[in-house]
Amino acid sequence: METKPPDGLTRIPEPTIERLSAYLQCVRVLRAESHQSASSAEIARRTGIHAAQLRKDLSYFGEFGKPGLGYNLAALEAHLARIMGLDKERDVLLVGAGNLGRALSSYTGFGRRGFRIVAAFDVDAHKVGAKMGDCPVYALSELKRVNAKLGAEVGIIAVPTAAAQAATDSLVAAGVRAILNFAPTTVEVSEKITVRNVDLTSQMEILSYYLRVE
Amino acid sequence: METKPPDGLTRIPEPTIERLSAYLQCVRVLRAESHQSASSAEIARRTGIHAAQLRKDLSYFGEFGKPGLGYNLAALEAHLARIMGLDKERDVLLVGAGNLGRALSSYTGFGRRGFRIVAAFDVDAHKVGAKMGDCPVYALSELKRVNAKLGAEVGIIAVPTAAAQAATDSLVAAGVRAILNFAPTTVEVSEKITVRNVDLTSQMEILSYYLRVE
DNA sequence: CTCTGTTTGTGAAATTTTTCCCAAAGTCTG
DNA sequence: CAGACTTTGGGAAAAATTTCACAAACAGAG
Numbered sequence: 001m002e003t004k005p006p007d008g009l010t011r012i013p014e015p016t017i018e019r020l021s022a023y024l025q026c027v028r029v030l031r032a033e034s035h036q037s038a039s040s041a042e043i044a045r046r047t048g049i050h051a052a053q054l055r056k057d058l059s060y061f062g063e064f065g066k067p068g069l070g071y072n073l074a075a076l077e078a079h080l081a082r083i084m085g086l087d088k089e090r091d092v093l094l095v096g097a098g099n100l101g102r103a104l105s106s107y108t109g110f111g112r113r114g115f116r117i118v119a120a121f122d123v124d125a126h127k128v129g130a131k132m133g134d135c136p137v138y139a140l141s142e143l144k145r146v147n148a149k150l151g152a153e154v155g156i157i158a159v160p161t162a163a164a165q166a167a168t169d170s171l172v173a174a175g176v177r178a179i180l181n182f183a184p185t186t187v188e189v190s191e192k193i194t195v196r197n198v199d200l201t202s203q204m205e206i207l208s209y210y211l212r213v214e
Numbered sequence: 215m216e217t218k219p220p221d222g223l224t225r226i227p228e229p230t231i232e233r234l235s236a237y238l239q240c241v242r243v244l245r246a247e248s249h250q251s252a253s254s255a256e257i258a259r260r261t262g263i264h265a266a267q268l269r270k271d272l273s274y275f276g277e278f279g280k281p282g283l284g285y286n287l288a289a290l291e292a293h294l295a296r297i298m299g300l301d302k303e304r305d306v307l308l309v310g311a312g313n314l315g316r317a318l319s320s321y322t323g324f325g326r327r328g329f330r331i332v333a334a335f336d337v338d339a340h341k342v343g344a345k346m347g348d349c350p351v352y353a354l355s356e357l358k359r360v361n362a363k364l365g366a367e368v369g370i371i372a373v374p375t376a377a378a379q380a381a382t383d384s385l386v387a388a389g390v391r392a393i394l395n396f397a398p399t400t401v402e403v404s405e406k407i408t409v410r411n412v413d414l415t416s417q418m419e420i421l422s423y424y425l426r427v428e
Numbered sequence: 429c430t431c432t433g434t435t436t437g438t439g440a441a442a443t444t445t446t447t448c449c450c451a452a453a454g455t456c457t458g
Numbered sequence: 459c460a461g462a463c464t465t466t467g468g469g470a471a472a473a474a475t476t477t478c479a480c481a482a483a484c485a486g487a488g
Contacts, residue, residue, distance in 0.1 A: 017424075025398060025416070029399075046400070047400055048400055084419050086422055090425070099317045100317050104317075104414075107314060107414065110414070110418060113418065153425055154418070154421060178421040178424060178425045180417055180418065185243075186260070186262055194425070196420060198417055200318075200321065200324070201327050203410050203412055204304075204324060204329050204394065206235055207368060208304060208368075209234070210408040211299055211367055211368065211392045211408070
């Protein structure tokens with residue numbers, strides 16, 4: 001168990017990043033159940049991820065466990081949160097005030113994790129001006145101007161397919177660097193921007209594939 | 215270009231299945247733009263997936279292209295739909311009639327792809343009896359009884375974390391074989407059942423990671 | 429302080445997935 | 459119908475990711 005150079009250089013595999021979030025979720029549950037510490041085997045059992053995988057994932061970022069004891073959960077949670085950049089609140093812009101947009105704006109899960117939807121945007125003049133929950137709805141054309149004040153770096157796209165690229169471009173022009181895209185289409189962005197696609201229909205289709213075989 | 219044994223045996227990589235849905239989406243767009251055929255390079259450009267990847271993915275299922283010409287889009291769409299089991303309508307049960315459940319029930323994207331939410335379930339007696347859009351809301355306890363008639367094989371979980379496992383168990387007991395889980399937790403199911411997790415908060419956390427580096 | 433239990437972190441092996449590459453197949457032009 | 463292009467399918471190489479397996483680290487009991 002040697003010390004590693006505090007390497008900020010080696011690229012972290014994307015699957016690792018995706019699992020980190022699962023570990024964090026698991027650690028929170030364990031802590032809520034008043035556990036003080038847990039072994040990689042215990043976290044593995046709960047998340048369905050292989051224990052060696054967990055240890056290797058964490059080892060990219062440092063040494064957080066104690067042989068014979070496992071991981072101190074309070075410390076691990078703090079480390080994971082810091083690694084994921086969750087140690088500060090993030091303002092979020094929502095584009096699209098339709099059904100999905102409304103549901104997302106009232107979804108409490110984001111807020112609990114420090115993601116605050118601070119403004120919504122829509123092309124529909126009927127929706128502009130009103131509030132959605134306690135989130136003001138602006139005209140899409142106002143996005144850049146509004147965010148000049150807000151300075152949000154995260155955006156959510158909840159518009160129809162045809163409007164997705166334009167919404168993306170508006171967000172990027174306004175300084176947003178990370179986008180959660182619910183439209184069932186690939187949007188083009190410069191490589192500096194991170195986009196994650198959450199295509200509900202695609203998820204259904206994938207389920208359908210596995211249903212296929214009786 | 216030799217013929218392959220019509221192998222129903224080789225396991226298809228999961229990433230391949232996930233991409234199949236993206237190809238299908240792309241093919242639909244191309245057809246909507248009145249294209250008759252397209253090369254793997256064209257589809258690759260549009261989806262951001264490597265052309266060789268596309269060809270290999272398709273080659274698991276047969277030979278759908280013509281050298282020098284590419285793929286006939288009408289035929290490819292039909293093949294992809296059949297491969298994914300999308301050649302018939304699927305009834306879907308929705309558990310949870312909260313904000314998210316309501317948004318999902320009114321989401322038109324599912325319907326357009328042949329997924330029909332036929333019934334919703336909730337523990338809250340206030341919600342039971344009313345309709346959500348044109349989808350009836352039943353008591354969760356009625357799920358098995360209701361589905362005895364409906365025979366749906368797909369379920370959506372849109373309940374709080376604490377209720378997710380119980381919702382899953384109800385769905386499985388009622389004969390559901392594929393589940394889309396929006397609760398931010400891993401649910402345990404027998405290996406016969408397919409679960410896909412769509413954890414919105416997790417997606418945000420992953421974005422946060424990539425935002426971290428300035 | 430020694431012996432027994434555990435459990436970590438990590439090289440190395442195994443496995444999986446992606447990409448390269450090119451012969452074969454087909455189109456198109458003249 | 460020959461020659462120039464294009465594009466597929468798929469074997470083989472490369473790359474990425476997961477899993478194994480074990481020395482080293484530490485706790486706790488006696």
